[in-house]
Amino acid sequence: MARMNRQWLIAERPNNRTLQATDFTWTTTEARSPGPGEVLVRTLYLSCDPSQKGQMENIGGYAAPTEIGDVMRAGGIGEIVESNDPSLKPGDKVVGAMGWQEYLTTPAPTLLKVGDDELLTEHLGALGGVGMTAYFGLSKLGRPFPGDTVVVTGAAGATGSVAGQIAKIAGCRVIGIAGGPDKCRWLTDELGFDAAIDYKAGDVIPKVRAAAPGGIDVLWDNVGGQLLDDLMGEIALYARIVICGGIARYEAEVLPPGPTNYFNLIFKRATMHGLLVIDYQSEFPAARIRIANWIRAGRIKTRQDVQVGLENAPTTLMRVFSGANTGKQLLKVA
Numbered sequence: 001m002a003r004m005n006r007q008w009l010i011a012e013r014p015n016n017r018t019l020q021a022t023d024f025t026w027t028t029t030e031a032r033s034p035g036p037g038e039v040l041v042r043t044l045y046l047s048c049d050p051s052q053k054g055q056m057e058n059i060g061g062y063a064a065p066t067e068i069g070d071v072m073r074a075g076g077i078g079e080i081v082e083s084n085d086p087s088l089k090p091g092d093k094v095v096g097a098m099g100w101q102e103y104l105t106t107p108a109p110t111l112l113k114v115g116d117d118e119l120l121t122e123h124l125g126a127l128g129g130v131g132m133t134a135y136f137g138l139s140k141l142g143r144p145f146p147g148d149t150v151v152v153t154g155a156a157g158a159t160g161s162v163a164g165q166i167a168k169i170a171g172c173r174v175i176g177i178a179g180g181p182d183k184c185r186w187l188t189d190e191l192g193f194d195a196a197i198d199y200k201a202g203d204v205i206p207k208v209r210a211a212a213p214g215g216i217d218v219l220w221d222n223v224g225g226q227l228l229d230d231l232m233g234e235i236a237l238y239a240r241i242v243i244c245g246g247i248a249r250y251e252a253e254v255l256p257p258g259p260t261n262y263f264n265l266i267f268k269r270a271t272m273h274g275l276l277v278i279d280y281q282s283e284f285p286a287a288r289i290r291i292a293n294w295i296r297a298g299r300i301k302t303r304q305d306v307q308v309g310l311e312n313a314p315t316t317l318m319r320v321f322s323g324a325n326t327g328k329q330l331l332k333v334a
């Protein structure tokens with residue numbers, strides 16, 4: 001039976017500007033029947049990640065290049081509809097590179113089979129790329145010691161909220177920086193952060209000094225720009241700065257200049273390390289088990305911001321740039 005497959009294609013590259021709905025075109029095609037060793041998957045949920053914009057722009061060189069007219073890339077959770085491979089059967093739930101479309105036809109080994117349980121959607125959050133980023137970025141690069149002061153920017157987002165909670169589990173004092181009082185309340189009242197600072201209310205650095213009088217031992221940065229520069233002035237001796245992301249620059253027309261406070265790396269004998277989560281792929285399975293145990297034990301709490309309908313994919317992705325999301329931004333497709 002032919003299945004119609006609604007898709008979003010890349011129409012424009014959004015370099016040096018905000019992402020717009022017109023950067024995508026909406027089309028309908030016929031889903032391809034699976035060949036030998038292939039499966040047909042129906043998309044259930046899509047992950048919305050700031051890095052998707054960078055992939056449209058072909059920056060970084062760490063992912064295969066995109067072309068105008070390609071199906072918009074996205075990780076997602078799907079359900080097997082037809083299978084020509086013994087490892088997967090109809091009804092199985094999988095995680096894979098679903099793209100912004102209703103159906104994907106792909107070789108079975110490109111998919112990860114996951115449990116159809118209460119943690120299903122966590123495979124796009126704390127058990128997915130953002131959880132792996134938080135876990136490995138902190139343990140391998142941040143290397144927190146009990147009693148360390150950890151500052152997380154973009155703290156109420158998917159990655160930051162998990163990174164901060166893992167730092168709490170490691171026995172650290174954790175300060176989150178996020179946009180707005182509701183996000184800050186969520187961090188302190190529900191996630192157990194020791195302090196939260198609303199950067200939109202101003203006076204960030206005096207508030208950081210008050211919350212971290214001994215300086216910052218681990219700086220987890222999701223934001224970059226002026227905030228990173230200012231925080232670099234507040235690091236402690238032997239601080240570790242983990243550069244996870246720089247969302248303040250992702251939509252900038254002109255890139256901000258480099259941090260003027262970088263000389264503090266010398267004075268404080270500190271390190272600043274770039275993180276790319278794919279480097280730790282071979283260790284993901286063990287980390288997934290550990291984080292799942294923490295979620296089940298209530299030691300890591302998550303929030304998922306779920307929008308509905310494939311037709312809303314562009315506006316849902318835009319939410320992570322405007323800060324409309326708290327926790328993990330997802331799109332429910334089916």
Ligand SMILES: NC(=O)c1ccc[n+]([C@@H]2O[C@H](COP(=O)([O-])OP(=O)(O)OC[C@H]3O[C@@H](n4cnc5c(N)ncnc54)[C@H](OP(=O)(O)O)[C@@H]3O)[C@@H](O)[C@H]2O)c1
Pocket residue numbers: 048049050051129130133154155156157158159160177178179180183222223243244245246247248249275276277278319320321322323324325326327328329
């Ligand atoms: N290196 C890696 O391997 C890796 C892997 C995954 C993610 N990342 C990076 O991690 C960061 C977070 O990604 P995520 O998927 O977890 O997204 P997210 O944090 O759930 O969503 C993005 C958040 O960024 C904040 N934001 C947006 N524009 C901002 C600005 N100009 N200044 C300050 N904050 C701003 C918003 O929160 P507010 O309301 O608080 O502003 C928004 O909710 C991104 O930079 C991403 O590129 C890196």
